[in-house]
Amino acid sequence: MGTDAGENANAGPPPAPATATLTGPTGTVLGNATLTPVRNGIRLVVEGTGLTPGAHGVHIHAVGRCEAPDFTSAGPHWNPTGMKHGKDAPGGPHMGDVPNMMVGADGTGKLEATMPGTITGGASPLLDADGAAVVIHAAADDYKTDPSGNSGGRVACGAVTAG
Numbered sequence: 001m002g003t004d005a006g007e008n009a010n011a012g013p014p015p016a017p018a019t020a021t022l023t024g025p026t027g028t029v030l031g032n033a034t035l036t037p038v039r040n041g042i043r044l045v046v047e048g049t050g051l052t053p054g055a056h057g058v059h060i061h062a063v064g065r066c067e068a069p070d071f072t073s074a075g076p077h078w079n080p081t082g083m084k085h086g087k088d089a090p091g092g093p094h095m096g097d098v099p100n101m102m103v104g105a106d107g108t109g110k111l112e113a114t115m116p117g118t119i120t121g122g123a124s125p126l127l128d129a130d131g132a133a134v135v136i137h138a139a140a141d142d143y144k145t146d147p148s149g150n151s152g153g154r155v156a157c158g159a160v161t162a163g
């Protein structure tokens with residue numbers, strides 16, 4: 001008591017993460033994602049469960065709409081800079097391209113990556129008028145085949161909600 005707020009004057013609030021709950025074709029929850037603004041971009045953490053073991057392509061898609069069962073409503077990969085798909089492709093990658101998620105025998109996996117861009121604010125934020133979605137694919141992303149790295153169907157989708 002009696003102290004003022006001066007000790008916190010330089011701290012500011014921690015950046016609020018944006019979040020997504022990923023569901024499958026029948027509405028089962030298959031994971032969650034957090035997107036946190038960091039100094040050099042966006043820190044993405046995706047945790048999956050109930051998935052088939054192996055590598056799964058994961059991307060940020062351009063539209064925050066997840067209509068089962070195929071989730072084509074989420075649109076193409078987030079690509080405000082007009083690039084090709086994949087870090088190993090000439091003219092790549094999309095800003096929404098991130099590494100594959102490795103899923104273990106127990107059906108769970110975790111992906112952590114830092115991607116460029118801003119969640120809100122700036123010239124082309126992730127959360128623009130039509131939002132954005134996190135999508136997990138059935139197969140591995142080969143990091144070079146346009147437009148989606150040959151990663152197969154969309155098995156889980158979650159619209160990103162601002163923090």
Ligand SMILES: [Cu+2]
Pocket residue numbers: 057058059060061077135137148
């Ligand atoms: Cu995708």
Ligand SMILES: [Zn+2]
Pocket residue numbers: 059077084085086093094096097147148
């Ligand atoms: Zn892509």
